[in-house]
Amino acid sequence: MKDHSEKNDSYIQYNKEVWIPSLEEVERERKRIRRGKRFRSTMRSTTYVLLATVAVVIIIVSLFMPVMQVTGTSMEPTLESGNVVVLWKTGKFETGDLCGFYYQNKVLIKRIIGTPGDWVNIDEDGYVSVNGKLLDEPYISEHSLGENDLTFPYQVPDNKFFVLGDHRETAMDSRSEAIGCVERDQLVGRVLLRVWPLKEFDLLK
Numbered sequence: 001m002k003d004h005s006e007k008n009d010s011y012i013q014y015n016k017e018v019w020i021p022s023l024e025e026v027e028r029e030r031k032r033i034r035r036g037k038r039f040r041s042t043m044r045s046t047t048y049v050l051l052a053t054v055a056v057v058i059i060i061v062s063l064f065m066p067v068m069q070v071t072g073t074s075m076e077p078t079l080e081s082g083n084v085v086v087l088w089k090t091g092k093f094e095t096g097d098l099c100g101f102y103y104q105n106k107v108l109i110k111r112i113i114g115t116p117g118d119w120v121n122i123d124e125d126g127y128v129s130v131n132g133k134l135l136d137e138p139y140i141s142e143h144s145l146g147e148n149d150l151t152f153p154y155q156v157p158d159n160k161f162f163v164l165g166d167h168r169e170t171a172m173d174s175r176s177e178a179i180g181c182v183e184r185d186q187l188v189g190r191v192l193l194r195v196w197p198l199k200e201f202d203l204l205k
Helices: 004-018 021-066
Strands: 068-069 086-087 096-105 106-114 118-123 128-130 160-164 187-196
Touching: 086 128, 096 160, 106 118
Parallel strands: none
Antiparallel strands: 068 086, 086 187, 096 106, 096 187, 106 160, 118 128
16 A cells, blocks of 8 residues: 555655646747748748849849940040949930940940931041031040041941040040941940949930
8 A cells, every 4th residue: 555655645746746838828829830931931922022133133234224334444434444334225315325336345435426327427536426416525534536547527327326435535436446446236225324332323315
């Protein structure tokens, strides 16, 4: 009888150490687990959306809005070396547009001065006229004839564009036979905006 009582006491003591959660505690734990699952699901969905958005942006940029960094001083003061610009791929260009074009496995940025068939004239002081009309060029800091291999007035050939750098004294552009007029197929697009440095973020004209 004594042995039976000791075993029974031991059994009761063991039961006292067992913790059984209440219904409220079970419900709270279930809610916590559900919240965790919803959070993980939301994170996965957000990640997928972000990845898809990045992919779409990359495709749009590569197809329609190439980004490039300016090197050199030929477009000063409009653009400085190190500026990052976005181009818009288009087939329409007008006098005064900034454009990017392929030249010897590089992309150069210049300003369109003459379109196909235009007559371009640059006098000895560097003042530019197109079809007999003097251009208003607030984007340049000084006029200069610069390096010139052409005889003016000069007619822009069909399907080509006459381009100049804004830093007229030192820029290599259509005035030089080394570059000449730019064929339409060489054109990458029109320079749309400057995105770097951030303090100079703006639309370019």
